[in-house]
Amino acid sequence: MNRTIPHVVVIGAGFGGTRVVRGLRDADVRITVVDQHNFHTFQPLLYQVATAGLDVGDITFPVRTLLRKHRAASFVMGSVSAVDLDDKTVTIDNGDVISYDFLVVAAGSVSHSFGIPGVDEYALELKDVDDAVRLRNRLIAQLERASQAMRRGDAPDELALVIVGGGPTGVETAGGMRELVDKVLAKDYDELDLRRMRITVVESGDRLLPGFHQQSSVSAARALAGRNIDVRLDAPVGAIEPGAVVLRDGTRLAASLVVWAAGVTASPLAAALGTPLERGRVTVEPNLSLPGHPDAFAIGDIAAVHGADGSLLPQVAQPAIQGGLHVAKEIVAAIGGGQPTAFGYHDKGSMATIGRNQAVAEFPNGLRFRGFVGWVMWLGLHILYLMGFRNRASTLVNWSWNYLTYDRAARVLAERPPPPAND
Amino acid sequence: MNRTIPHVVVIGAGFGGTRVVRGLRDADVRITVVDQHNFHTFQPLLYQVATAGLDVGDITFPVRTLLRKHRAASFVMGSVSAVDLDDKTVTIDNGDVISYDFLVVAAGSVSHSFGIPGVDEYALELKDVDDAVRLRNRLIAQLERASQAMRRGDAPDELALVIVGGGPTGVETAGGMRELVDKVLAKDYDELDLRRMRITVVESGDRLLPGFHQQSSVSAARALAGRNIDVRLDAPVGAIEPGAVVLRDGTRLAASLVVWAAGVTASPLAAALGTPLERGRVTVEPNLSLPGHPDAFAIGDIAAVHGADGSLLPQVAQPAIQGGLHVAKEIVAAIGGGQPTAFGYHDKGSMATIGRNQAVAEFPNGLRFRGFVGWVMWLGLHILYLMGFRNRASTLVNWSWNYLTYDRAARVLAERPPPPAND
Numbered sequence: 001m002n003r004t005i006p007h008v009v010v011i012g013a014g015f016g017g018t019r020v021v022r023g024l025r026d027a028d029v030r031i032t033v034v035d036q037h038n039f040h041t042f043q044p045l046l047y048q049v050a051t052a053g054l055d056v057g058d059i060t061f062p063v064r065t066l067l068r069k070h071r072a073a074s075f076v077m078g079s080v081s082a083v084d085l086d087d088k089t090v091t092i093d094n095g096d097v098i099s100y101d102f103l104v105v106a107a108g109s110v111s112h113s114f115g116i117p118g119v120d121e122y123a124l125e126l127k128d129v130d131d132a133v134r135l136r137n138r139l140i141a142q143l144e145r146a147s148q149a150m151r152r153g154d155a156p157d158e159l160a161l162v163i164v165g166g167g168p169t170g171v172e173t174a175g176g177m178r179e180l181v182d183k184v185l186a187k188d189y190d191e192l193d194l195r196r197m198r199i200t201v202v203e204s205g206d207r208l209l210p211g212f213h214q215q216s217s218v219s220a221a222r223a224l225a226g227r228n229i230d231v232r233l234d235a236p237v238g239a240i241e242p243g244a245v246v247l248r249d250g251t252r253l254a255a256s257l258v259v260w261a262a263g264v265t266a267s268p269l270a271a272a273l274g275t276p277l278e279r280g281r282v283t284v285e286p287n288l289s290l291p292g293h294p295d296a297f298a299i300g301d302i303a304a305v306h307g308a309d310g311s312l313l314p315q316v317a318q319p320a321i322q323g324g325l326h327v328a329k330e331i332v333a334a335i336g337g338g339q340p341t342a343f344g345y346h347d348k349g350s351m352a353t354i355g356r357n358q359a360v361a362e363f364p365n366g367l368r369f370r371g372f373v374g375w376v377m378w379l380g381l382h383i384l385y386l387m388g389f390r391n392r393a394s395t396l397v398n399w400s401w402n403y404l405t406y407d408r409a410a411r412v413l414a415e416r417p418p419p420p421a422n423d
Numbered sequence: 424m425n426r427t428i429p430h431v432v433v434i435g436a437g438f439g440g441t442r443v444v445r446g447l448r449d450a451d452v453r454i455t456v457v458d459q460h461n462f463h464t465f466q467p468l469l470y471q472v473a474t475a476g477l478d479v480g481d482i483t484f485p486v487r488t489l490l491r492k493h494r495a496a497s498f499v500m501g502s503v504s505a506v507d508l509d510d511k512t513v514t515i516d517n518g519d520v521i522s523y524d525f526l527v528v529a530a531g532s533v534s535h536s537f538g539i540p541g542v543d544e545y546a547l548e549l550k551d552v553d554d555a556v557r558l559r560n561r562l563i564a565q566l567e568r569a570s571q572a573m574r575r576g577d578a579p580d581e582l583a584l585v586i587v588g589g590g591p592t593g594v595e596t597a598g599g600m601r602e603l604v605d606k607v608l609a610k611d612y613d614e615l616d617l618r619r620m621r622i623t624v625v626e627s628g629d630r631l632l633p634g635f636h637q638q639s640s641v642s643a644a645r646a647l648a649g650r651n652i653d654v655r656l657d658a659p660v661g662a663i664e665p666g667a668v669v670l671r672d673g674t675r676l677a678a679s680l681v682v683w684a685a686g687v688t689a690s691p692l693a694a695a696l697g698t699p700l701e702r703g704r705v706t707v708e709p710n711l712s713l714p715g716h717p718d719a720f721a722i723g724d725i726a727a728v729h730g731a732d733g734s735l736l737p738q739v740a741q742p743a744i745q746g747g748l749h750v751a752k753e754i755v756a757a758i759g760g761g762q763p764t765a766f767g768y769h770d771k772g773s774m775a776t777i778g779r780n781q782a783v784a785e786f787p788n789g790l791r792f793r794g795f796v797g798w799v800m801w802l803g804l805h806i807l808y809l810m811g812f813r814n815r816a817s818t819l820v821n822w823s824w825n826y827l828t829y830d831r832a833a834r835v836l837a838e839r840p841p842p843p844a845n846d
Contacts, residue, residue, distance in 0.1 A: 057480075148499060
């Protein structure tokens with residue numbers, strides 16, 4: 001191998017990691033991307049896969065194909081089991097050790113149970129495409145069981161979906177599920193009267209969409225209520241039990257299906273680095289490098305980056321994207337003998353959709369949109385961001401079809417479990 | 424329930440079962456469809472999913488949505504564990520017992536190992552979408568392992584695909600795999616020199632496509648050879664071992680991946696009926712009813728139906744489709760007090776595609792096409808048959824994209840195994 005060309009190792013092929021690669025397109029470096037999946041996932045649309053609006057292939061893209069544009073980029077499919085910042089090595093779970101000249105830790109976040117009992121056992125996360133397919137499968141399995149009970153003359157188990165967490169994921173999943181249930185499944189299972197199936201969003205704080213403007217929170221709550229979705233605010237969860245979500249005040253909410261969208265925490269790799277942490281996330285210098293390790297960087301959900309107001313940046317796509325592009329520039333500068341430059345986050349606004357024709361969108365200049373206008377902006381921006389991926393053509397077909405026909409039925413499949421991908 | 428309306432139970436939602444339902448659209452009957460999947464699979468395009476040309480959602484369609492058009496049709500997701508032809512009941516694997524007035528057994532076929540050692544352990548079938556995804560996953564897992572070995576400086580395991588069976592499935596899978604490997608994967612894994620990866624079709628008989636005209640067999644063999652695919656004729660397999668296919672003459676063919684496409688046999692439900700069998704398939708009267716049970720019928724792969732030349736009809740879509748429509752008419756006639764009518768099979772011809780721009784198509788009037796013309800006919804007919812399914816729009820998008828760009832990359836995903844669909 002050519003030892004004189006600097007080697008950049010990127011851990012994670014999410015929004016952050018892929019942007020590092022893009023930013024280094026013209027740099028004279030070798031790049032190795034490590035990820036446990038061989039594909040990038042467009043996470044903001046995961047709830048669409050869970051609610052059968054899109055196929056898995058619409059929101060995923062193979063990492064190796066992304067890397068084709070680069071002369072000297074390679075991919076390793078695996079998990080990182082250790083990082084040695086002094087030796088400058090990364091150890092993969094198969095035992096391989098990879099040396100680096102520059103390291104970018106972009107391993108993202110995992111679902112956070114906050115220590116609440118029963119979350120791991122009885123609730124479903126929504127962090128990757130497997131989770132999304134699993135949620136769909138569970139719902140269908142319950143509907144089929146209920147249908148069979150009806151046929152026998154038994155009373156079917158009560159069907160009720162509780163979504164814990166009133167952030168964008170919770171709000172969007174609730175809206176998408178209501179549409180799926182009312183417009184598609186109610187027709188497929190007309191014996192079950194699914195329009196009466198309860199869908200509840202439970203939020204521990206005093207409003208939905210905590211990171212948004214107060215007015216957007218009010219709009220979202222009104223939109224959900226208008227769509228027959230119960231919203232419970234100031235309702236911290238005490239425990240999840242089989243068949244129920246128990247609030248801290250003792251209230252039991254019947255739940256045949258629980259989606260845990262209450263929050264995320266940095267990947268366990270953060271703690272494994274051995275550098276200082278802030279609320280579980282990796283402390284970084286102003287240029288996003290690790291303290292004492294100017295050749296190693298952390299970006300995205302795993303990094304503790306402060307915004308202009310001093311608070312930690314939210315664990316969403318934009319900080320990861322901007323951080324990735326910044327770190328690519330830092331690496332180019334370091335190779336050229338340049339000085340570190342502080343990362344400056346540019347807030348581009350926030351959006352959440354509540355379903356057909358309805359979304360909230362707000363921008364740092366104070367402009368806010370809701371309803372149909374918000375929804376059109378949401379749709380346009382997401383299609384724009386899927387660009388560069390070949391997926392957008394069939395995504396457009398799928399969305400157009402859904403919009404015109406209310407029919408997501410073609411994707412409501414109970415997939416059977418394939419065996420592990422090894423032999 | 425309304426006991427005066429006859430109840431038709433259909434076992435299987437494949438080509439045969441769905442056509443029974445369609446044929447009974449205007450009949451005054453209740454219909455119950457039983458299938459272990461909640462979706463219909465367009466099996467002739469399974470190899471396209473295996474070779475990443477199409478997504479699972481492109482070739483599957485939910486049974487319940489198909490049934491919506493019928494006033495009194497319902498669906499039971501499950502396997503049939505027993506049929507009592509005298510009591511007129513069907514028992515589902517969950518223990519439920521369903522009574523019928525008319526029964527249609529359309530349970531299809533399963534892969535047949537012919538008692539050859541190692542088939543179940545070391546070869547992959549291609550009978551349903553899980554098989555197709557599994558084949559894709561295995562291939563990618565092997566490529567990733569080989570890539571990691573290269574990176575360590577080890578010699579990677581030899582990559583070689585052997586497809587056992589020279590019928591349409593074997594030929595189409597071989598052609599599709601060669602395109603996937605040469606046009607997509609060779610770019611994604613440029614360190615592996617995949618254009619040299621050997622793909623072999625092994626056929627026990629003296630020609631490919633045994634059910635076709637001799638000239639089509641010759642065309643197919645020539646086309647495969649021209650695409651760098653080894654064809655071994657008169658090569659019956661003696662055993663499958665880890666890493667190798669061993670022919671009966673002792674020849675060992677190295678094989679990191681073995682696809683078993685050598686043949687199918689009727690579903691085990693055939694034997695469970697307790698009625699006479701012919702080569703494992705259910706013997707039927709001229710009107711497709713079971714001997715001594717005029718209210719029970721068998722159609723498609725599971726039925727032993729003879730063609731005009733006296734041989735058993737092939738286990739492909741057309742006999743199932745035509746049998747299903749015929750049985751629907753028989754049921755209507757029986758309810759109205761009419762007489763049984765003999766089933767007459769109408770041969771519509773056969774087709775097999777070898778890849779981009781190349782296929783063989785032949786018709787009973789003696790017309791035969793090959794090359795580009797054959798391929799265009801193949802494409803048109805398959806899109807036509809997918810009609811009625813909403814899937815055709817995105818299938819067209821996917822195929823057009825593949826054709827124009829040679830890029831199937833977006834679907835080359837190693838899917839991780841979701842847990843079983845129950846809770």
